[in-house]
Structure formats: structure tokens, C-alpha cells
Amino acid sequence: MLPFAISLPRRLLTLGLLALTVSSSFADDRTPPNVLLVMVDDLGFSDLGCYGSEIETPHLDRLANAGIRYTQFYNTGRCWPTRASLLTGFYPHAVRRDQVPGIKSGGRGQRPEWGKLLPSYLSQAGYRSYHSGKWHLDGKPLQTGFDRSYYLQDQGRFFSPQTHFKDDVKLPAIPRDSGFYGTTAIADHAIECLQEHAEEHVDAPFFHYVAFTAPHFPLHALPEDIAKYEGRYDEGWEVVRAERWKRIQALGLVNAPISDVERQLGPPYPFPDAIEQLGPGEINRPVPWDDLTAEQKQFQATKMTLHAAMIDRVDQELGRIFAQLREMNAWENTLILFLSDNGASAEIMVRNDGHDPQAAPGSAASYLCLGPGWSTVSNTPFRRHKTLVHEGGISTPLIVHWPARIKADDPLRHDVAHVVDISPTILDVAGVPLPSEIPMPLPGRSLQASFSADQNPSLTRWWLHEGNRAIRIGDWKLVASSGEAWELYDLAKDRAETNDLAKQDPQRVSEMADKWERLWQQQQAAAQ
Template sequence: ASVLPVNTTWFPAVLKDHGYSTYHSGKWHIVRKVPEQSQMTHVEVGFDRSYHTEDGRHLRPHHLWEDGEEIPVPEGGSGYEASVAIVDHAIKYLEEHKQKGGNEPFFEYIAFIAPHFPLQALQEDIDMYREKFLVGWDEIRKLRTENRKELGFDVHEVNPLEPERYAPWNLSPEELITQIDSADIGRAIPWNDLTEEQKDLQATKMAIHAAMVSRMDREIGRYINSLKELGYFENTIIFFCSDNGASTEIMNRADKHTIGAEPGSADTYLCLGPGWSSASNTPFRLHKTWVHEGGIATPMVIHWPEGIHKGNVFRNTPAHIIDIAPTILELAGGDPSELEGRADAPGQSLVPLLNEDKQMERPPLFFHHEQKKALRDGPWKITTIEEDGQWELYDLSQDRGETKNLAAEKPEKLDELIKLWQVQRSEIIKQLGAADTNPDSL
């Protein structure tokens, strides 16, 4: 038992016990860390079929796997694009499911690798956005704030750019110039401080990013059309969400960057960088790697024609990705306790929110990532900006952008939440036990 993962119950396997067929297509990243690091198989996790892509290569993969076996990769110049291939296989599994009779329920996990770096996209997709972002990230931040106001969202002061905040493992300014492009820039500075050459490269990078998102969006549409054609659409609940906010990271990995190659091609390794990450995360503060809202707050869309009575509405209660499994399990006729392994499974069902906007009581949400700490309890949130940095306190019901630190004004509330964070951390370390070789890294 000492070498098992923290929670030895896998959600797809639980669904299979309820009569579901289970399918996966896309990114994997399910790794066993003890006794030594290795990839878990789709069978161990509970998937009937699985198409597994590799990270970091959107246009020219070196390795692909199906049902645990490596399969031939497309030849260069084939027009391969990862989001297209992921949906191709997702639809293939749906069609096979239909051919087998199609009456039993199914669960399909589609894990896109877009728009994660490197920025790579089909040229026809990039061309749609080539001129759009020449206005710069400052103007885009302004336009997005105005758009939020038009849509009826609360609009607060947007934090200024923070040039000193970027991933510590980024390429140095010298490496950026020598490995990527002399016009690239690794800091979020005002757009008008850039040279014309820098503006052109930055606008191109954002165009590639937009092309990746656009292609993924159209592929999701193709998958939904398949659900309709196969007769599954009306009674299929769809969850769409992302894992984190936009990233400041600038690296040179995988096949490395070829200076002078066409931006966005398979021979390039461009990254979004802090300037466009700031714009993408507007109106929230900071980025992936941090646990401020810009790093951890992402939208989730839930769609279910037969089960959600009114569409195009918003829910205002906080939720987390840990809530998806108990939600689906309740709808499948199961009980969240079935998800518990060595430790109680986190998360709670969101079923009560599907047809009613109300506040749900829930345990505090705990975060500890890259030594940055946070906890949300109702409207209150504490967070740190640096490893072992000072705690900050925000009332997110009034200040979702984390613009006014209330730590000095409300020391009792700050202390209360810090103690909750410490209790939660101790509980998680206890759950990890021998499964974590270094609990202090949590």
C-alpha cells in the first residue's frame, strides 16, 4: 500500500462499474511517482480506448499511442494538427460506440494540448489573425475591460503591468536573443515602449495563439456535430474548462527553435510571454505559476439540453475541477463516496447549480503551487506572491481583481484563514504519507 498513489480510485473505472464505456483522446500526464516514475496505462485508469498525444509538438509529433501501443506518426508535410487529430479519434470512438449498439452510456475525456506552448498552428489559421493584434496588449486589455462592462460583469480597476513578474526558469534576455529572436522580449512593459520590430513579432505571436484557440474551438464544434448526427447530443452533458491562466513562460524545448523559420511552423518554439499573458488574463492579476486569480481562475462551460432548463446563464458560486467527478457520478446514479481511496475524495457535486444560481456551502479551496500559497473560503481569499512571502487578503465579492490588499485592515480574518491553510496542508501531507518522497515540496 505504501507505493500506491494518494487516491487509488480512478474515476473512469468507477463509471465502468455503473455501465459506462470510457474513452480518452489527447494529453495524458497521469504519472505514477513511486516506487519510480512511470506512465500509468489507460487500462489501469479505466479507459476502454485511448489516443495519447505527446506535449510540445502540435504539427510534427515524434510519438503517438493508441490503446497503449505506439502507432505510426504522420509524415512531414501531411497537414497534421494536434487538435484535429484529437477530435478525429474522439469521434472515431463515438462512432464505434454507436456501432456496438450505442445504448449504454459513455464518458469521453478530450484533453487538448492547445494553446500550450510552443505556439504552432496551421498557416491558414494564423492568417485570419495576422493584423488583429498590432494594436498591442495595452489596447487589448482596455477593450476586454470595456467588453466585460457591456456584458454586464462587474468592472474594477485593472492592475498595472508587472514587468518584474515572470517565470523564474525563463530564458535570460541573452538566451532569448541568441536562441529565439533579437526582437523578442521577456517582460510585460508598455506596448509603446517596444520598437516596431518588437511590436511586429509580438503581434505575430498572439496571432498564432489565437489561431490555436480558434482551431480548437472549430474542432469542438465538429465533435458536437458528431454528437448530433449520432443522436447523443440532447442527453450528453458537456463540461469545458481550462487548467490555468495564461503563462509568462518562455522556453526552448522539444525540437528547439530554428531562427529564421516561419513563425508558428513546426520548426519554431515561440511562447506567448508576459505581455500577452497579462492581456489574456485581464481583468485578473498575474499568471500561471502564481495562485492569484490570473493563475487559477478559468471559465467553465456546462451544456446539457435535456438537463439544464435555461441556457446562456451564469453561476456565481466558486467551483473547482475537483467538482466535476462527483457531479458526473451523481448524475450517473452513483455516490461520491465511491471515489474515495486512501483518502477522502475532494470536491462536491454541482448538480444543485445546474438549474439554480445559488451559493453552496463548501470547504475552503486550498492552493500551493511553485511555493505560492492561497486559500479561498467563501468570498475571502489569502495568497502570497513569492515563496515565503507576506500573506495578502482580498474580499473577492468586491475585488475579484485583487487590487486592494486588506491584510493590514483585517488581521483577525487574515489569521483565521492562515490557520485554515495550515490545517489543510497538514491534512494533505498526512494523506500523502509514503506516497510523497518530499512532503515539504507541497
């Protein structure tokens, strides 16, 4: 349990009444569902078992098999822009949470007054809203509509955070060796809120936003989780990537050629001092595994072991949250959405308490990052990484589960979906009208119709982050990394962006680039 948690008495009579209330409501489709929105940090497209991974994620796998998996779900490519889009329904630039020239914006931008978060709208339908974990938005959770919150601001110390808040009140720093672990603490708070809800708010639906900091660097993991993967990655990144690709194809997730490894594409930001501090085992390019020294192979294999252990622990903690939903008889009418804020990260840096080369890898005194060799594996079969807007940076899992409404006849959805669609979806299932006092319509759509079958509408989706830009119209995608020329791909045949058609179809490039520019102008106008 959290060291600062308040233990709550179990009122069996209240829970018994809850069971009667919830079970009797299933026959009425008009009953608003509870919503559990789960976001993880820096998880790649193929990092879950149900998306082709060797990492053990049985709880999420069961969720996916009984619900649906989207194969073409997108985020913004970076943590704070995605979180802004997730909870507002807008592209992040419109709400000043990605860079807009001439105004205070980006990671420290302040949302305009009209850029309200989901809880402000859900409260109209009687929802109580809870938050557990990472925030990375402006304002504080209770200030912006949540009823309860555990805000873990310090994500650089999984074992000993210095900055965290409960219900917007700062908590004491956690000392090392206290038994605290961030992923477990986030789940503890989520369970505490659910228990309290069952006891004190039985007649109200809930919206719970659970934002795990894992598997974002530093690679801090529990020893028992690390032990499960010891030796698993000694064969190297080419072998693991090939194995994942076979499983991805067998699952029917992607039917197109796999991308080549971009051997010279390293971290998005150079930190040569960090590379030196991390020692001779570190390498900042995805070079062939056989070109590495024995020391480098061991160092790199250990990093992927830690990444896997962190994801495994997220799944374990979700299992506890799911058990709580079942215990309070809320499982059947709870819409669960699981997603990632961006693709896996190629970053290599050292922050916070630094890195002790003598410390056990994964411990509080170590500071390791996944790096481009393994992030290429995590993003299989796609190109590039977090911060970039090629498929590897922006295409990640979306699992949707809702037993009262979703049947597992067809577990895959090939609809194009984007994080801007999540707020409209939640408002739709909750029976809350879309906001009207806004400078532009929400760019997303409700995904509820696709819960039954693929809809395949011809949609437009748009990206810009740090000069990396893209637009997708139907199956066509125009994309360019910062300072590079536009590339054109037919994603119906080439999801992994292996065959650039820009020179063959310059008219389409021009038309799509013009559309990208018009949408960019719209975002800037809204942000003023």
C-alpha cells in the same frame, strides 16, 4: 483523419435504433447522461468570445449561450496537478501529483492505489470511457479504466509528434509535412470513438475525456487559421486588454476594478539562453507597448496571432465533435463541460526541435511562447499567470451544456466552483455513489444543483504549488506567491486582487493561515 485510424463502416440500422433509443429516453430524468469533458491547455479567463475575447469561438459561444458559464471557476494553477484533481476529485497533493515533502510526488508522482480515476467508478453504471489527447498523469489510459485512448504525449511538436499511443500501444513517429496537426488529430480520434460507440455500444452511456494540447506552447498553428488574425494585434496589448475588459463588464462576468499590469513580473522560470536564441524581437516583461521597438512590436503581435489561431482551431474541431453528437442523436442527453487546466502562461523557453529564426512563425521549425505581455491580456482582468495562485493563474472558464436538463434562462453562474468539484458532479449525474474506500472525503461537491440557479454556499478552497499558496473561504481569499507575505482580498468587491487588506485585518489573516496549514497537513497525511 488520423493516419493510424481504422475506418469504421456506418451501420444505418444501428444508428436508426440509436435515434429511437436516445430520443425516447429524454422524458426520463433518471436516464444517465453521456458526458463529454473537454480540457484545453494554458487558456486564460478572457480567451473565448463568450468570456470577452475578440478570438472567434462560435461553437463554444453557442454552447455557453444555450448552457451556463461560471464566473468563479478555479483550477490548481498547473497542468498535471489539475488533471489529477479533475479525474480523481482530490487536491493533487493527496494523490501525490503535486509536491509533498518526503515522498515521491509531483509531476512524476505515482497515485496511491485508492486514488482511482473516474472511469473506474463510472464502469459500475455501465459507462464506456474514452480518452483523446494529452494525459500528463501516471499510468496509461487503458491501465486506469478507459476503454479506448489516443494519448498524445509529445506536445512540443504539433505537426510531427515523436511519442504518441493508441490504446496504450506506441505508434510510429509522424514525419513533418505529413498533414498531421495535433488539435485535428485529437478531434479525429474523439469522432472515431463516438462513431464506434454509436455502432457497437448503443445501449451504454459514454464518458469521453477530450484533452487538447492547444494553446500550450510551442505556438504552432495552421496557415489558414493564422491568416484570419493577421494584423489584429498590431495595436498592442494595452488596447486589446482594454477592449476585453469592456466586453467582460458588458457580459456581466466580473463587476470589480481591473488589476494593474505588473510591469516587472516576467516568466516564472528564467531561460536567458532562450531569449537570446529567439532574437531581438523577444521581451520577457509586459512593458508599455509604446516602449517597444518596431521589430519587437511585430514579433509580439505575431505571437498573439498564433495564440488566437490555435484557440480558433480548437473551436473548429469542437464543432466537428458536436456535429457527431448530433448525428448520433446524443446531443440532448450529453452533459458537456469545457474548462482549462490553468491560466495563460508567461513562460518563455525553447525545447524539443529548437527554434529556427528563419522559419515561418507558427511552423514546425519555430518555437515561440506567449510570454507575459500577452498572457496578461489572456488573463484579463486578473493578476499573474500560470503556476501562480493569484486569480490570473487559477481562474478560467467553465462552460456547462446539457439540453435535457439545463435551460438558458440565466446563462451566468457566480457560484465558486473548483476542479475538485468535477468528479463529484459527473458521479452525481451518472447516479454513481461517491467512493468510500478513501482516506478522506472528497473535498469537492456536485455542481448539479447550480445548473438551475446560483447556490452561493460558503465554501473553502485551497491551493499550493511550488510555494505559491492560497485559501478562499466564502468571499475572502488569502494568497501569497513563493517567498512573499500573505495578502488578503475581499473577492466580493475585488476579484482582481487590487486592494490588499492584510494589514487592516490581521486577525482574519491569522485565522485563514491556520486553516490553510491544517488543510496542508491533511493533504500530506493522505499522501503517505
